[in-house]
Amino acid sequence: MMAGVPYFEGLSEKTLKAIANEGKLISYEAGRTIVGEGGAGVGFYLVLDGKVEVRKGGKVLATLGKGQFFGEMSVIDGQPRSADVVAITPARCWVLVSWSFAGLLKAHPEIALPMLKELVKRLRAAQSAPAS
Numbered sequence: 001m002m003a004g005v006p007y008f009e010g011l012s013e014k015t016l017k018a019i020a021n022e023g024k025l026i027s028y029e030a031g032r033t034i035v036g037e038g039g040a041g042v043g044f045y046l047v048l049d050g051k052v053e054v055r056k057g058g059k060v061l062a063t064l065g066k067g068q069f070f071g072e073m074s075v076i077d078g079q080p081r082s083a084d085v086v087a088i089t090p091a092r093c094w095v096l097v098s099w100s101f102a103g104l105l106k107a108h109p110e111i112a113l114p115m116l117k118e119l120v121k122r123l124r125a126a127q128s129a130p131a132s
């Protein structure tokens with residue numbers, strides 16, 4: 001499943017297997033809050049199946065699906081979770097703890113650029129969203 005994730009394109013099967021083994025697969029029922037705003041967070045999440053919604057203050061900020069990530073903000077800066085992320089269908093995520101996430105980017109810096117591009121895309125979407 002990890003082989004179909006665009007961020008990992010270009011990595012050898014052996015490397016991909018090693019990376020996959022660093023994280024764990026977790027399944028969530030529809031309606032389950034995966035990360036809660038204000039909570040402490042050490043997990044980076046990659047959606048392998050299903051859909052999740054990013055919610056803050058009653059607003060839906062984004063809907064994320066297969067191959068997309070969340071939880072990177074707290075993992076990067078150690079601050080509390082910035083939003084709720086809720087499974088809106090049964091969902092399966094690959095979850096990596098922060099120290100493994102840092103190790104992954106150090107060992108494979110080529111993964112970072114497409115992730116930064118996705119973050120810039122999210123920032124632009126947030127800038128163009130109507131102010132609440």
Ligand code: CMP
Pocket residue numbers: 035041054061062069070071072073074075080081082083084085122126
């Ligand atoms: P984190 O703050 O660790 O936990 C909540 C997550 O929601 C956050 O990381 C991001 O991955 C995600 N998130 C927060 N704001 C947005 C947004 N505007 N668009 C998409 N995802 C977001």
